[in-house]
Amino acid sequence: MNTNDFKIFEAVAANGSFTKAAEAMFTVQSNVTARIKSLEDEFAVSLFTRTSRKVELTAAGETLMHYFKQIGQLIEEAKRELAQSDQLIGQLRIGCIETTMALKAPDMINKFNEMYPDIELEFKADMSPNLINDVLNYKLDAAFVAAPVSVPELAQQTIKEEQLVMVASTKYKKIEELIQDKQVKIVVFDQGCNYRARLESWLSFKGVVNYKRIVVNSLEGIINFVEADLAITILPAELIEQYYQNRKLKTFSIGKELGTSATILVYRKTRLKDKLLAAFLEMY
Structure with missing residues (x-):
């Protein structure tokens, strides 16, 4: 063998x-x-x-x-x-939830390339459960996912806390108006998305059980549905402010408990001595 x-x-x-x-x-x-x-x-x-x-x-x-x-x-x-060299050469496969990909991946690539030009970064966007599974199965070296994560084989470090907001079209003036229709429509990523879980928890808290999900597999698609007043969603406030502030969107606070979400970086504990991964972790 x-x-x-x-x-x-x-x-x-x-x-x-x-x-x-x-x-x-x-x-x-x-x-x-x-x-x-x-x-x-x-x-x-x-x-x-x-x-x-x-x-x-x-x-x-x-x-x-x-x-x-x-x-x-x-x-x-x-x-x-x-290797008889201090030069780091190789490839790192990094997973990201969709919003982290949009917000952070470009800056991460630029910064890391300046520090380590011979290490190639490969990014994959997916839902947190899928990314965690890929890290466990050696398909990814590390992944940015939504907290909490409790897996004995994985080490983790908090990257940032972000504020989540309800996002609707500019038609609405108050958050209460979003649930006045006979059937509320929400546009979300597939099962396993942290924002989808938060939105459904918020609806449950408000006593709304009659709602229709529209599942979309792209961030831009979600924004388009919301802007066209076809549905509501929950997304990071920073994302809306940074990329979509000129779109016809209105944001509403959903409170501290549901509206605060932590992004963490997870990787296998057995990888702690890996030089390439250590170089990536140094950025955080």
């Missing part, structure tokens, strides 16, 4: 096919089949279920994938630790 076996194993899992894995790894299918067979013999388990349509990981395969990702990460860290 060698590190190339890890890559072949991951390629089969990612592509769901021995043929596609061979293409991705620039080898022949017989080699992929042989290497997977060798792994199965070594660990005395079946790693994939094979059907005429797809190849999928077994429970044992899922377990081995978890350890292979840890091994791969440790090998990369060892290479950087043993």
